[in-house]
Amino acid sequence: MPKIFEKPNMPELIVISEVKLPAALDHLREFLDAAASCAHAHGFTAERVGEVELVIEEAFVNIASYAYEGQPPGTAEMVIKVDEAGDLHVELIDEGVPFDSTAVAEPDLEADIDNRKIGGLGIFFMKQLMDDVSYSREDGKNILRFTVARTA
Amino acid sequence: MEVKIEKKDGIDVISLNGRLDASNAPVFDEKMMDVLSQKPGKVIVSLKELEYVSSAGLRVFLAAAKEIKKIDGRIVFAEPAEHVFKVLKMSGLDTILKIYKSMDEAVSG
Numbered sequence: 574m575p576k577i578f579e580k581p582n583m584p585e586l587i588v589i590s591e592v593k594l595p596a597a598l599d600h601l602r603e604f605l606d607a608a609a610s611c612a613h614a615h616g617f618t619a620e621r622v623g624e625v626e627l628v629i630e631e632a633f634v635n636i637a638s639y640a641y642e643g644q645p646p647g648t649a650e651m652v653i654k655v656d657e658a659g660d661l662h663v664e665l666i667d668e669g670v671p672f673d674s675t676a677v678a679e680p681d682l683e684a685d686i687d688n689r690k691i692g693g694l695g696i697f698f699m700k701q702l703m704d705d706v707s708y709s710r711e712d713g714k715n716i717l718r719f720t721v722a723r724t725a
Numbered sequence: 726m727e728v729k730i731e732k733k734d735g736i737d738v739i740s741l742n743g744r745l746d747a748s749n750a751p752v753f754d755e756k757m758m759d760v761l762s763q764k765p766g767k768v769i770v771s772l773k774e775l776e777y778v779s780s781a782g783l784r785v786f787l788a789a790a791k792e793i794k795k796i797d798g799r800i801v802f803a804e805p806a807e808h809v810f811k812v813l814k815m816s817g818l819d820t821i822l823k824i825y826k827s828m829d830e831a832v833s834g
Contacts (some may be wrong), residue, residue, distance in 0.1 A: 601748045620808045623777055627812065630779045634747045682817030686791060691784040694816055698780070701815055 586654035586662055589614075596637045596649040596667060604633050604651050611653045611661060617723060624702045625661070625721055631695025632665045632674070632717055640669025640715065661721040663703075668714050675700075675708040675717070727774075728756050736832065737765045742774035745782035754785045761789060764796050769831045773804040783816050790822055799823070803831035 592607045594600040605626045612622045629651065636649045650666040680693040700706050703719040710716070726743035737760050745753060760768060770786070786802070793800045801823040805813060813819050825831040 598748050601746065605746075623808055626777065627779055630746055630781075634779075634781065637747075680817070682820075686787075686794065686821045689787060689818075689821055691780050691787055691816075694780040694783070698812075698815060 586656055588652060588654050590651070590653040593648055593650040596633075596640060596647055596669075598634070598637050600649075601630060601633060601637075604629055604649070607651065608653060608663070611655075612721065615655060615659055615661065617661075617721075621721075621724065625663075628695075628699040628703055628719070629663065629665070631698055635674055635695060636665065636667045636669065636715075639672065640667040642670065644669070659723065663719055663721060665717045666714050671710050672715055673708045673710075674715075675706055726753065728753055730756065730760060734832075735766070737763075737768045738771060739768060740771040740774065744777040745775060745785075746777065746779050747781035750781035750785055753782070754788065757785055757789050758792070761792050761796070761798075764798065765793075766798055768793065768798065768800040769828075770800065770802045771804060771828065771831075772802055772806070772809055773828075775805065775809055778809055778812055780816070783813070783818055786822060787818065801825060801831050801834060803828050 590607050590611045592604055594603060608625050608629045609622050612625045617625070633649055641647045647668050652664040652666070654662040656662060674696050677693050677696050680690065680697055699719060704722055705718065705720040707718050708716070726741060726745055726749050729740040729742070731738050739757065739760060790800050803825050804827060805824060810824070813824060823834060825834050
């Protein structure tokens, strides 16, 4: 009987974009443009491309604003891979202070105008719009991962 | 992003055209605060040509609503595209900001 290769548990992922730049807001557009062109090239709708940009912006702004507080400025890195189904797997990486942004408390969306705040919306958007949102600390790096399915 | 500010029938109309993100939200915030410093009775923010907004832009919307409340003025938002409205709704801001589907409703509302 011929040997049948077992399908691996992890789908095969191909890297389609890597961006590593100083974690400063002037570089926001480079990250968003790279992510948008990946999503666009893989057939995502314009609305979905906008959602990809939204969650990447929120994560990048967090890195640029907080990751290197009290230490020399560092970098932000984005790696985008595609799987066989055409879903995108995004990693956002910094070498700043350990911080699990997925553990941030959910924003209070019911508060009246005087008590309403915007903080915490970024990770909330990510959890609403993306799948498999996870954080890990590996080799001195914060790694935020999520999967972009074709539709939210 | 382009920010156009004009006065129409005594109402300050701020029209946003393009993308409102973390890189340009501070500039928009400054322009918004300039308008509010004149203590307007009513401000309409036209979102018709706004292509993209992130939480940095929503923060300016919320700050403006808080600020104008202090001077007993009103700020309303008009004609967001469907995907922009989706972000407003997801952020929960649709429950505290006045958002109208048409400019006519925003003027009379």
